[in-house]
Amino acid sequence: MRHTKRAVAAALLTTVAIAMVGCSAGGGGSDAAYCEPADGDVNLTFTSWIPGIEDAVAIWNADNPDIQVEVQTGPSGNAGTYQNFFNQLEAGNAPDLGQIEYDALPNFRVQDGLENLAACEDIVAAEDQFLPWTWSQASLGTDDELYGVPQDQGPMGLFYRSDLFEQNGIPVPTTWDEYKAAAEQIRALGGYITNFSQTDINQFAGFVWQAGGQWFQNDGDEWTVDLTSEESTKVAEYWQDLIANDLVSTYPAWTDEWNNAYNSGEVWTWNSAVWGANSILSGAPDTAGNWSVALAPQWEAGGETAGNWGGSSVAVFKGTEHLYEAAKFALWLNTSEEALTSLNQTAQIYPATTAGLELPVLKEGVDFYGGQKIYDVFAEAATQVSPDFTWGPTMTQTYADVSDGFKAAASGDGTLVDALTKGQASTISTLEAQSIPVAE
Amino acid sequence: MTAPVTTTGASAAPRTSAGPSPAPRPRRRVQHPGAIIAFVAPFGLLYLLFYVVPIGYAIYQSLLVVEREGTFGEATEVFGGLTQYALVFQNEPFWTSVGRVLAFGVVQVPIMLGLALLFALLLDSPLLRGKKFFRLAFFVPYAVPGVIAAIMWGFLFSPNLSPFQELTRNVDFLGADLVLWSIANVVTWVFVGYNMLIIYSSLLAIPAEIYEAAVLDGAGQGRIAWSIKIPLVRPALILTAIFSIIGTLQLLAEPQVFRSFSSAVTSTYTPNMTIYATSSIPNVNLAAAFSVVLALATFILSFTFLRITRKKAEA
Secondary structure (H helix, E strand, O other): OHHHHHHHHHHHHHHHHHHHHHHHHOOOOOOOOOOOOOOOOEEEEEEEOOOOHHHHHHHHHHHOOOEEEEEEEOOOHHHOHHHHHHHHHHHOOOOOEEEEEHHHHHHHHHOOOEOOHHHOHHHHHOHHHEOHHHHHHHOOOOOOOOOOEEOEOOEEEEEEEHHHHHHOOOOOOOEHHHHHHHHHHHHHOOOEOOEOOOOOHHHHHHHHHHOOOOOEEEOOOOEEEOOOOHHHHHHHHHHHHHHHOOOOEOOOOOOHHHHHHHHOOOEOEEEEEOOHHHHHHHHOHHHOOOEEEEEOOEOOOOOOOEOEOOOEEEEEEOOOOOHHHHHHHHHHHHHOHHHHHHHHHHHOOOEOEOOHHHOHHHHOOEHHHOOEOHHHHHHHHHOOEOOOOOOOOOHHHHHHHHHHHHHHHHOOOOOHHHHHHHHHHHHHHHHHHOOOOEEO | OHHHHHHHHHHHHHHHHOOOOOOOOOOOOOOOHHHHHHHHHHHHHHHHHHHHHHHHHHHHHHOEEEEOOOOOOOOEEEEOOOHHHHHHHHOHHHHHHHHHHHHHHHHHHHHHHHHHHHHHHHHHOOOOOOHHHHHHHHHHHHHOOHHHHHHHHHHHHOOOOOOOHHHHOOOOOOOOOOHHHHHHHHHHHHHHHHHHHHHHHHHHOOOHHHHHHHHHOOOOHHHHHHHHHHHHOHHHHHHHHHHHHHHHHOOOHHHHHHOOOOOOOOOOOOHHHHHHHHHHOOOHHHHHHHHHHHHHHHHHHHHHHHHHHHHHHHO
16 A cells, blocks of 8 residues: 555656656747848748738738748737747747737736747838837836837827717817716716726826836836835825715726616717727617817826827737747837728728828718717827836736725725725736836 | 545445445456456546546646746746645635535535425325326426526626516626525526436435335324435435535535626635636636645545534434
């Protein structure tokens, strides 16, 4: 009996050891000095969640018989694809290319999952085609590194029900003070000026971004976590005040209830990014023609600042054997007019290149917005986004923890500032748990 | 992680009913060893590959810590002993969530099993008509996938979308005070029929002579149910209780779905949600340590329950 037990244990350990060797072997990967074309044909895999991206890839495949790209689609990043990427990296079978939002790039970088595209000359030479702040998001603030080719951006503006504002003689707010004043008038009429989302922490980060705040800083030696910076606290107190006075609704965002609140005209405005134009269209179809877009309300009258919400890049994962071809494809996908036009048609992608913002399709009026040329507004906002905003290396966790606190605050338990304070502490302990150096 | 616990619970439960075990049989030479190996090997191999190895790997992962230099320094995994376990025991949200599911289990499991027993007794009673219909009707919710059931109930509880707005606008089923019990309602709805069926099949196995004897002694249906049926289905009740305890500790799908309906369900609402959130960071080592601790806790709880019920049976 003893012997069999021991034999089983030995067999077990061997199996486990084999499994572990198999897992760790995939990790490696040499330095960036190999961005050179391969001999012969190349097949690349690319995982993305952009609807209809297959169309753009089909154009590439038709023109490049020697570099064929296979697209796999999945749910959006934080809804599961990032976790798949991390698992695939751990297992050593990640795709060659992947869709990664700017706020998640540091997370993949800290897990050592990304190739440095600055090794590829063509990519470096393309820097001046992109809006500087999008490039800076993908270079993680460095001068000689790049971890994704910027694809799109989410400059924020104010979507508002122009019909309701006009009928009730309420001026469209241009500052956050005016926004609160309008909120009181609208509440008196039985509506809400907007819905405060407890789950879109990246929207809240966009507000902080606009206010000139920072959540993270990286000096190379250690991270500074500053969720409770002066600007961040100012923004939190502003929204806390609106919540406490019942001037904003607090439906869970992206649900049927939330759509219903917009579709029924109960909620009048949405501080959202350029891609939000499509969300309103699909979520509140009964309000067609009644919406307009303005620049975001400012903290100082006459200010010219905008926040950003979302935007993603196409990154090349560690372990690829075809950095050159992958980078070439990523650059084409995000700079060529044919690809950008296709992406805009299928998914309303708003390009990160200066030339892309001049696409004919972005110069037209949009019926849902009463024929307004809404992209002109966002093109202006895009130039007002600060290039300095830095994302932390564990944003999925930071978002989840701050969101837990925001949800509690929305139901009257604590405040938004409390939520940020807790998120600050839990982010620091998450970093420490993985030995990521952090300044106390 | 459930499987070993489950199989142990399942095989251990019927043993309680066997009473004093029969005298050990004389040893016989094993016949057809080749055939036995051929039949056991497929199971053994799959069990090894999909249970033993992953569990071993998780335990191994939980003993590692990550080291790195600089903000984006390359990570190296080194042996860290019980470092991750120390973090687990310091993690307040995790232990809060354990307390939450225990409270959930203490209330929900007896209610669910009570209902399952009641339904099973009704189905077994000669007084009820339309048995086939009711047996199916009670069982149908179990055929609805848990996620779908949670979405459906989420809509029913919602203050603005529910067809019963008179009620849901006045009672906040999705608020911090009630949402746990709303989830309990979903779980009960799904699993009553399943547990009922296990108890009912156990009732069908009771020999008819016992009933005849009881009737001859002048026992009515109520008396038969209380004094004969319930004591005889005890093993089935213990089995379903253990399944339910395990299920409670591993709650994931229902609360995860309720997150889109209720702001009171946090990302660390149940132990499994904490594990899921930790693995998304990704911090696989800490997530592995959480999993191991949860598996041990489930194991201990199931066995404590078994021990207590067995002692009672012997007393």
